[in-house]
Structure formats: structure tokens, C-alpha cells
Amino acid sequence: MFNKNKTYEQHDNEKISFYRNSVEDLNSQDYLLADINVDICVIGGGLTGISTALNLSKKGYSVVLCEARKIGWGASGRNGGQLGIGMRKDQYTVEKMLGLSHAKELWKLGLESVDEVKTLIKEYNINCHLVNGIMSSACFPKDIDEFKFELEYMSKNYNSDGYKFFNSSEIKNEINSDTYLAGLLDTYSYHLNPLKLTIGLAKILQKYKVRIYEDTAVENIFEKKDSVEIYTKKGVIKSNKVVVACNGYLDNLIGSKRNKFMPINNYIIATEPLGEEKAREIIKNNYAVCDTRFMLDYYRFSEDWRMIFGGGETVTSKFVKDSGTLKFVRKRMLKVFPELEKYKIDYSWGGSLAITVNRLPHFGTLMNNKLFYAFGYSGHGLALSVLAGKLIAEKINGKEDRFNFFADINHMSIPFGNLLRRSIYSTAVLYYRFRDFLNG
Ligand SMILES: Cc1cc2nc3c(=O)[nH]c(=O)nc-3n(C[C@H](O)[C@H](O)[C@H](O)COP(=O)(O)OP(=O)(O)OC[C@H]3O[C@@H](n4cnc5c(N)ncnc54)[C@H](O)[C@@H]3O)c2cc1C
Structure with missing residues (x-):
């Protein structure tokens, strides 16, 4: 049995984001008015939950989805797009961790x-402004050799054939900033408006x-x-299986699983249209674009040509107030592009x-294969969450090999559980900030 304390309230930061203003809310007209029976109950109205529900309903299961706030309220509707x-780690490192195959x-x-x-965007004609290409941009001299190594290693x-190297003058020609020493373009990847995707799929x-x-x-x-x-305040759902898809907002809904990840608050600003x-x-x-620092900057232009600039993390349970967000993210942006002042x-x-801890996603089951979960995409969840839903649906439908490629990964717990995890992580964050500073 799992009891949830209502601590997700601490993560409330529903300032009107650019994304919220760019698309109408779903405003579901379904209400849980009495106790019900279904095949599957999905908890969490982000991309993991929506993709799970879509894949299972297509297979004929009766599915309900419970969302504490509104569809896309979590990271799926707030991210860098x-x-x-792939994962937060490069392939070479993943091989060292898990073996080649x-x-x-x-x-x-x-x-x-x-x-x-x-495929989903095309099949369902979702207008979310898909654009090709993500450029990693080098902040430190050592990155230049690492980019060259990665290009050669991946090709061999x-x-x-989806990567391209840019030297210092070429990267300056692509990204008009004096910050970067080289670039590695990934043409397998894209950017888009994530809330339009999330609501489109819902x-x-x-x-x-x-x-x-x-x-x-x-x-x-x-x-x-x-x-x-x-159990919810509005009624009880009796289901054969339950899928927990709450990622950074999971808190203690499935007990000590919260110790397998650290919830991080990350911040974004959007300029007026340029x-x-x-x-x-x-x-x-x-x-x-994303840079190579541990506390990375990531940015892109929106469909109406605003600079959407993300960067800066906090680990406290409270969000930085609006004025603070403006100040510290804007400062980072102006360092890269002073002309945006x-x-x-x-x-x-x-x-x-x-x-x-290892930056790879955590998938698993509990309650004798009646509860399924996926979380911990470590900042790389926009595409992976959609895939997670597909793999959870496969697993529920009796095909578990692909789900197990994630479920078989060993995950360390954050040491000392609930007591010290924030302070341990804060210390680690300070260490990496210092390392970014030294490398710079
Ligand atoms: C600022 C920011 C920038 C990011 N940028 C990128 C990026 O550029 N690229 C990338 O790949 N990834 C990025 N990510 C990560 C990515 O957004 C997430 O990995 C992904 O959206 C996770 O999707 P999800 O559905 O698992 O979780 P979420 O979208 O967070 O959804 C979880 C939902 O569960 C709900 N919930 C929680 N508890 C309960 C409960 N008890 N009952 C009912 N509902 C509950 C929440 O309200 C929430 O809506 C970013 C994340 C953030 C925060």
C-alpha cells in the first residue's frame, strides 16, 4: 500500500509560460463522480502518461488517466522543446556502464x-512546429577533441551519419556568439513546442x-x-493495472522509489518576438542549442521567433520567484548574446x-506486476517519455523485452534517503558549478 503526502504542492510554479499562452488548455469534460472499474489507470498527464494511455487504448484496453492539475502541467508542458x-550520457559511456550489446x-x-x-505528429496532424537539428556547442578546449572523438566513434x-563537426569559425557562423570553441550538430534530433504536442496527443x-x-x-x-x-478525493478507481507517470513530481506516491532520483527545478525565459x-x-x-557545461544553457527560437532560453537549476523544494528567474536566467542569456539586452x-x-544518479531512466514494476513506472529521464525526456509509454504498453500486453532494456539497468539510491538527499545534491551542484568555472 502506498500513501501520498501532498508535497507536490511545493512544486507549484504555474506562471503563465509562453507555451501555455500558445495553445488552448484541454479542459477535459470527464469527471470522476463515483467509484469505477477499468482495465488500466494511468497517473500523470504528461507525455509518459499520455503515451501509455494512447498505446493501451489502441490495443483495446479501457483506460482512465488522473492528472493532479491539468494536462501538460508538469515538465512535458514546460520544457526546452x-x-x-538518446540519453543524457553519450554512447561510449553507456557502453562502459552496460556493455556493448x-x-x-x-x-x-x-x-x-x-x-x-x-510519426505521431504526422499521423494525427499535430501542429507543434517541428524543426530539425540540435547543436552542442563547446565551452571548454577539451570539448573539441571530445566532439571529434564522438563523431568518429559513432560513425565507425x-x-x-547524423553528426557534423563545426570548427571555431564555422560555429561562429552558425551561432553568432563569442562563447563557443566548436560545435557538434545532431541531425537526428529536432525541436518543437512541447505543450502543443502534449495537448495534441491528449x-x-x-x-x-x-x-x-x-x-x-x-x-x-x-x-x-x-x-x-x-484513491482520489473524488472517488476510487479499481483497475487491473496502474501506471505511475509522475517523473519529477512523483514525490512519495510510490514510497521509497523517490530515493532513486533527485527532483531538480529548472528555469526558462522567453523574450518578445525578434x-x-x-x-x-x-x-x-x-x-x-545546448552547451557542454554541467549546469548547461539550452535555447532555441519559438515558432514566433522568441528566444526561449533555459538554464539555471535549484534543488530546494520551493521555486525561485518570478523576478529572481528573470534575473538569473537573463544574466546567463546576455553572457552568450549581449545584443539581446x-x-x-x-x-x-x-x-x-x-x-x-547514473543519468539513465528508471523503469520498473511493483505490486506483483500490477504497478508500472518510468521516470528519471534526467533532462532528456521529451522523446524518451513518449517511447516509455510505448514500452510500458508492450510490457502490459505481454511483450517485455524492450521494457527490460531499461528495467534491467541498476540504479543507486540517493544516499541517506529523505534526510540528507537535498543537501548532498546541493553540494554536488556546487562542486559542478565550481568545475564549470575552473574549466572556463
Ligand atoms: C525546465 C525544463 C526543461 C526541460 N527541457 C527538456 C528538453 O529540452 N528536452 C528534453 O528531452 N527534456 C527536457 N526536460 C525534461 C522533460 O520535460 C521530462 O523528462 C518529460 O517531460 C517527463 O514527462 P513525464 O510525463 O514523465 O512527466 P511530467 O510531464 O512532469 O508529468 C507528470 C505529471 O504527473 C502529475 N502528478 C504528479 N503527482 C500526481 C498525483 N499524485 N496524482 C495525479 N497526477 C500527479 C503532475 O501534475 C504532472 O502533470 C525539461 C524539463 C524541465 C522541467
């Missing part, structure tokens, strides 16, 4: 995750008769002999993501 292949399977799944999103061992769920209960927080999950009972001409003076080919910041917001 960088639809990257396991790493190769994860590489294939990473490619599939982006393909899956592209994975037959990859609308498809309604066509498959999935009932979506917004403002319906799950408080307890009880295991019964052949079923589970999911116009296409000015935007292309800054990023010539409209790529998304004259542009107004129209929006600033934050969101929580889940970081695991």
Missing part, C-alpha cells in the same frame, strides 16, 4: 523515440475513449489480490525534472 535522441539496444531505442514522436561503431486520447480526469490527484494506491485500488531576420542573424539555421522578457517559468 529539444527533442533529442545493451548500449546498442538503447541507441536504437533512442532513435526510435524521436521517430515515434515524428554505429554507422551513424485530444487523440479522447477519440480513443480514454477518460481524462484533471484536478484529480491520486493519494493512495492499494494492492488487492487481482487488482489495485487507486522577427525571423534578427533571429537568423543569431542562429542562422534555426537549430536548437534591448529585448523585453515576456515570460519566465520553471518546472521539475527527475535526475537519477
